[in-house]
Amino acid sequence: MVEPVPPCTIQGLVKQYGAKQALNAVSLTLQAGEIAALLGPNGAGKTTLIGCLLGFLSADTGHIHLFGEDINSLTPQTRNRIGFVPQTMTGLTWFKVGELLTYLAGYRAANTPQDNRWLQWADLDPQARVKSLSGGERQRLAIVLALRFCPDLIVLDEPVASLDPQARYDFMQLLPDYARAHGATVLISSHIISDLEKICDQFIIMQKGHIKLTLSHTMLHEHIRLLSAAPPTDWGLIPLAPGLNGGIWVSGWHTALTENAAQAGITASMPDIENLFLALSK
Numbered sequence: 001m002v003e004p005v006p007p008c009t010i011q012g013l014v015k016q017y018g019a020k021q022a023l024n025a026v027s028l029t030l031q032a033g034e035i036a037a038l039l040g041p042n043g044a045g046k047t048t049l050i051g052c053l054l055g056f057l058s059a060d061t062g063h064i065h066l067f068g069e070d071i072n073s074l075t076p077q078t079r080n081r082i083g084f085v086p087q088t089m090t091g092l093t094w095f096k097v098g099e100l101l102t103y104l105a106g107y108r109a110a111n112t113p114q115d116n117r118w119l120q121w122a123d124l125d126p127q128a129r130v131k132s133l134s135g136g137e138r139q140r141l142a143i144v145l146a147l148r149f150c151p152d153l154i155v156l157d158e159p160v161a162s163l164d165p166q167a168r169y170d171f172m173q174l175l176p177d178y179a180r181a182h183g184a185t186v187l188i189s190s191h192i193i194s195d196l197e198k199i200c201d202q203f204i205i206m207q208k209g210h211i212k213l214t215l216s217h218t219m220l221h222e223h224i225r226l227l228s229a230a231p232p233t234d235w236g237l238i239p240l241a242p243g244l245n246g247g248i249w250v251s252g253w254h255t256a257l258t259e260n261a262a263q264a265g266i267t268a269s270m271p272d273i274e275n276l277f278l279a280l281s282k
């Protein structure tokens, strides 16, 4: 059987801004239908990685393929399969909302599928000028523009920071619904980690230009634990970081160790990605 081509593969990506190394040998693969969280403190390199991945920035070395095509020679068909939500929407602000939606729809074939749930969710006045929209309204529009025509690969750079709590909550319900229904692949960067824990299959944690840890949702819940004390070395666990309030984060946990932990008086707590992220960032 022929393996499906992953929607995104990145190999050995290096990006330097003058003396500043923003990306240092970053490699990663997104599988079809996967929802991946891109996490990292300010300056970790998330926006730079996204910029390279979408071809807005050119990397110094490394390779990026989207749907099997080199990023430097994407066909228009493949470009149309990608939706991007930036941190803030700039440009095209002289349009009215309705005009802009119609104008951009003109670039699509008449039979392009549409998902109108995004328009309903955004609840924007078609007569409003884009430049008069509030920050959150503008962000809703950016989301509609990126997702309305059912992209297969969705890249979102801090999409929810300016949304109000209800809009953010509804968006976080709609995004996985959309992705699962369309089989779309999602890469979402956000500092609101608690939002991502429930919806993501993979967590990519960046630090200082490299990927510090990549974890699947299953791996996180089955093989990562916060132990109340350092385990004996013969348990074969890999230390990840000191816990914020004592103890130690480890990987390699398995249920057979529950008994050993009880006998040694060590408590093994279930992980949450936010606390693990904070411990790794210390």
Ligand SMILES: Nc1ncnc2c1ncn2[C@@H]1O[C@H](COP(=O)(O)OP(=O)(O)OP(=O)(O)O)[C@@H](O)[C@H]1O
Pocket: 017, 018, 020, 021, 022, 040, 041, 042, 043, 044, 045, 046, 047, 048, 049
């Ligand atoms: N145009 C630029 N010129 C010089 N340095 C830059 C430029 N853009 C980004 N950098 C630097 O590269 C590093 C990575 O920046 P990047 O914006 O990718 O981080 P980030 O993880 O997206 O951060 P944030 O969470 O704050 O958005 C930072 O140290 C930043 O100062």
